[in-house]
Amino acid sequence: METTESLIRMEHPPHAIAYKKNGFPFPRILRKVALFILVFILFFHFSNSFLGLDSDQRGQTVKEILQVLERHPTGLANVTKEELAEVIFEEAYRYNHDPKFILALIAIESEFQNWSVSEQGAKGLMQIMPYVAESLAQDLGIEWSGDRTLFNPYLNIRMGIYYLSQLILDFKDIRIALTAYNYGPTYVKGLIDRKEKIPSNYYRKFLTAYQNI
Numbered sequence: 001m002e003t004t005e006s007l008i009r010m011e012h013p014p015h016a017i018a019y020k021k022n023g024f025p026f027p028r029i030l031r032k033v034a035l036f037i038l039v040f041i042l043f044f045h046f047s048n049s050f051l052g053l054d055s056d057q058r059g060q061t062v063k064e065i066l067q068v069l070e071r072h073p074t075g076l077a078n079v080t081k082e083e084l085a086e087v088i089f090e091e092a093y094r095y096n097h098d099p100k101f102i103l104a105l106i107a108i109e110s111e112f113q114n115w116s117v118s119e120q121g122a123k124g125l126m127q128i129m130p131y132v133a134e135s136l137a138q139d140l141g142i143e144w145s146g147d148r149t150l151f152n153p154y155l156n157i158r159m160g161i162y163y164l165s166q167l168i169l170d171f172k173d174i175r176i177a178l179t180a181y182n183y184g185p186t187y188v189k190g191l192i193d194r195k196e197k198i199p200s201n202y203y204r205k206f207l208t209a210y211q212n213i
Helices: 024-049 055-070 080-092 099-110 130-140 151-169 175-182 185-193 201-212
Strands: none
Touching: 024 080, 055 080, 055 099, 080 099, 080 151, 099 151, 099 175, 099 201, 151 175, 151 185, 151 201, 175 201
């Protein structure tokens, strides 16, 4: 999940410079300091990108998300869709995603049908396999209750967005991460290890959905 502008900017890290003085582990300290500064900057940036939205902007974005949900047969009550729009907004911005990005993923995974089950057994709005969802629930501190958890739209969205964000961190490439979301990260890592071509059909399908949201 090509557009006119990159969804995620990737830059090469600066080359490390080795320093030695009386056997003191100077490079290691520098790396720790640099990592701390980077984490602080990212936290500050992401927090402000979220908090920088005033109540009117937030309300308008949530309204637009709800309008997308209302255009599709989700199988959910109206009040649930209203609350779900809020959750999609909050979780998308928690991980610095455009809510439209998440809506496009939901569109191609489940067509917005909350009770959707794939032939492989993936379930819910973001089509998560049960064994994957159980691990995600543990990471997020969500009580795991099998299908009850997977078909809870709020929890499904939380787990799905978190899962996608982890894949992006792992693969460092949004296109590969999206492919791994659909095909499975083990399969995609195998292709990379064998230097085989990674399928692009899912990414193209995502772009079409993204442009049509």
